[in-house]
Amino acid sequence: MCHIQEIPENGADIAHLNYLHKSAPPITKGSDIIKTDLSDPQPAVQHVWDGKWEVKSEEDKHCGVMHLNQYMTIWGYRVPLTSSKLIAEQHGPGIVHMIFDFGMWGKGVVFQTVTPEEALLQRVRFRIFSNIPWFFVKFFYDCGGNAI
Numbered sequence: 001m002c003h004i005q006e007i008p009e010n011g012a013d014i015a016h017l018n019y020l021h022k023s024a025p026p027i028t029k030g031s032d033i034i035k036t037d038l039s040d041p042q043p044a045v046q047h048v049w050d051g052k053w054e055v056k057s058e059e060d061k062h063c064g065v066m067h068l069n070q071y072m073t074i075w076g077y078r079v080p081l082t083s084s085k086l087i088a089e090q091h092g093p094g095i096v097h098m099i100f101d102f103g104m105w106g107k108g109v110v111f112q113t114v115t116p117e118e119a120l121l122q123r124v125r126f127r128i129f130s131n132i133p134w135f136f137v138k139f140f141y142d143c144g145g146n147a148i
């Protein structure tokens with residue numbers, strides 16, 4: 001329930017990840033932002049995010065590309081095998097093509113579409129294709145892997 005423009009604006013705002021998506025499960029209780037505990041500025045288990053946006057190419061100036069890196073820490077120490085890389089291409093407000101890499105866990109593609117159904121009502125669909133074990137994908141998806 002939002003304007004279609006708010007969804008890509010959220011994705012463009014990389015800075016919010018280290019605030020609203022810092023806490024890692026089970027602290028966040030999933031991707032529900034309402035249940036995210038922001039009272040502890042240094043939770044024991046954290047996601048650490050870093051990324052940038054750039055224009056895809058001279059020929060494709062209408063496409064933005066985000067390069068996003070993430071890893072987890074416990075009490076400030078980096079946790080091995082938790083690194084992930086994401087490359088996301090934003091094609092207008094309604095299409096996002098993402099390629100993610102969880103290292104030894106596998107790789108995958110996410111195709112996101114946003115379809116307006118009413119003025120402030122969007123239907124967002126995610127199609128995930130991956131060689132990562134299904135339970136691992138479901139865990140990250142349920143825990144905010146969609147990063148909305």
Ligand SMILES: [Fe+2]
Nearest residue numbers: 010020147148
């Ligand atoms: Fe977010």
